[in-house]
Amino acid sequence: MTPTLPRRPLIVDTTLREGEQFAAAHFSPEQKLRLARALDAFGVEYLEHTSPVASPGSERDLRALVGLGLSARVVTHVRCHEDDVRRALDCGADGVNLLFGTSAVLREASHGRSVEGLLADALAAIRLAQNAGVEVRFSCEDAFRTETADLLRVYTAVDACGVDRVGVADTVGVATPREVERLVGTVRAAVRCDIEFHGHNDGGCAVANAAAAFEAGATHLNVTVLGIGERNGIAPLSGLIARLYLSNPALVGAYDLAALPALDALVAEMVGVNIPFNACITGETAFTHKAGLHTNAVLREPRAYEALDPGVFGRERHLLSGSRLTGRHAVAHRAAGLGVHLSPADLRRLTAQVKAAADAGALADAELDALILAFAGTLPAPTALASNA
Numbered sequence: 001m002t003p004t005l006p007r008r009p010l011i012v013d014t015t016l017r018e019g020e021q022f023a024a025a026h027f028s029p030e031q032k033l034r035l036a037r038a039l040d041a042f043g044v045e046y047l048e049h050t051s052p053v054a055s056p057g058s059e060r061d062l063r064a065l066v067g068l069g070l071s072a073r074v075v076t077h078v079r080c081h082e083d084d085v086r087r088a089l090d091c092g093a094d095g096v097n098l099l100f101g102t103s104a105v106l107r108e109a110s111h112g113r114s115v116e117g118l119l120a121d122a123l124a125a126i127r128l129a130q131n132a133g134v135e136v137r138f139s140c141e142d143a144f145r146t147e148t149a150d151l152l153r154v155y156t157a158v159d160a161c162g163v164d165r166v167g168v169a170d171t172v173g174v175a176t177p178r179e180v181e182r183l184v185g186t187v188r189a190a191v192r193c194d195i196e197f198h199g200h201n202d203g204g205c206a207v208a209n210a211a212a213a214f215e216a217g218a219t220h221l222n223v224t225v226l227g228i229g230e231r232n233g234i235a236p237l238s239g240l241i242a243r244l245y246l247s248n249p250a251l252v253g254a255y256d257l258a259a260l261p262a263l264d265a266l267v268a269e270m271v272g273v274n275i276p277f278n279a280c281i282t283g284e285t286a287f288t289h290k291a292g293l294h295t296n297a298v299l300r301e302p303r304a305y306e307a308l309d310p311g312v313f314g315r316e317r318h319l320l321s322g323s324r325l326t327g328r329h330a331v332a333h334r335a336a337g338l339g340v341h342l343s344p345a346d347l348r349r350l351t352a353q354v355k356a357a358a359d360a361g362a363l364a365d366a367e368l369d370a371l372i373l374a375f376a377g378t379l380p381a382p383t384a385l386a387s388n389a
């Protein structure tokens with residue numbers, strides 16, 4: 001019997017919308033298309049682009065994106081404004097991601113509508129898009145600071161109107177995973193349509209919240225490459241992939257996981273930042289082991305200190321053996337790579353020398369190698385410089 005595949009989330013990559021709201025981002029038309037192709041090749045199911053009403057260039061770029069004919073569905077993020085929806089439809093997008101701020105603070109500060117007022121505009125925009133036959137998502141911006149009764153009123157009304165999906169947005173990154181689980185679970189029980197989750201990282205919970213949303217029934221999760229977005233951004237693609245993979249590799253089996261480092265590097269270059277050192281999977285040191293206790297165990301069994309296999313993600317493991325935190329096993333391994341095989345006593349002496357030298361700062365691999373070879377040169381043959389073959 002074929003094993004049943006687990007329910008898996010669909011990824012809505014919004015680097016070309018939320019990501020463009022990152023302070024340092026400004027994608028040229030060529031960059032947008034290059035990035036879209038790379039994300040499509042990676043396997044994301046949706047690409048969200050900025051509203052075509054944002055600027056003439058935004059409209060031009062959306063049309064070009066639609067024209068690529070990618071496997072990913074191209075959706076555009078539009079206000080509940082009939083003119084905005086018409087323009088999105090005219091550009092040929094596969095869907096519209098409609099939104100309205102529903103919290104008291106956004107109703108007051110962003111658009112000045114009551115719940116009844118925003119719902120009337122939302123339903124008009126939804127029907128307009130539905131009549132054109134495109135996919136329709138309606139999202140409550142700032143859902144976590146919205147009265148639950150107001151939220152349910154809006155969600156049930158748009159669900160009854162037949163939207164494909166409702167969005168639950170943690171717009172200012174205030175939610176905890178438990179709160180996400182509770183709210184998405186409540187929405188799951190109230191609507192028949194799919195549920196999308198969009199979570200900001202102000203409180204450092206963006207990836208955990210996206211995972212919690214999925215566990216509570218969300219079907220679509222928003223990410224951007226590197227997590228770029230307004231303020232400090234949203235859930236990063238690599239972070240979400242790491243989290244889902246750890247829960248069950250089959251959840252992300254549809255994606256070209258080994259392409260993640262190149263994707264992150266591409267966006268980092270486009271927006272002029274480095275990949276954060278602590279980025280899941282793609283951070284420079286994500287698979288580097290340093291402390292002696294760690295390197296000793298990793299040399300025997302990488303899983304001892306690795307939750308993720310770097311090879312799955314196009315990365316390599318690296319052992320930092322030249323720091324003062326190193327241990328005999330790491331030094332012996334490095335020495336063996338140079339063809340130097342040492343007695344236990346000599347290994348202790350060499351390790352002590354490495355630690356003493358590294359007290360002034362970790363030795364680079366080349367410096368460590370030089371020290372090992374110099375040490376070996378002091379030893380009587382045949383211990384030193386045995387054949388490396």
Ligand SMILES: CC(=O)SCCNC(=O)CCNC(=O)[C@H](O)C(C)(C)COP(=O)(O)OP(=O)(O)OC[C@H]1O[C@@H](n2cnc3c(N)ncnc32)[C@H](O)[C@@H]1OP(=O)(O)O
Nearest residue numbers: 051053054055079080081099100101110111112141171230
């Ligand atoms: C949390 C998020 O990230 S939401 C997505 C944010 N994305 C963007 O803002 C896209 C880029 N934005 C833009 O290019 C511009 O803001 C535009 C073209 C959309 C609108 O520009 P302007 O007409 O000059 O208005 P401005 O941005 O100053 O103010 C927002 C307007 O949208 C209205 N508005 C806010 N939210 C919504 C909504 N969900 N649906 C309909 N109208 C809305 C406001 O009421 C206000 O209009 P008003 O002055 O007539 O009351």
Ligand SMILES: O=C(O)CCC(=O)C(=O)O
Nearest residue numbers: 099139141167169171198
């Ligand atoms: O449309 C959405 O669901 C999200 C909009 C947004 O960027 C946000 O609320 O932070």
Ligand SMILES: [Zn+2]
Nearest residue numbers: 018171198229
């Ligand atoms: Zn956002």
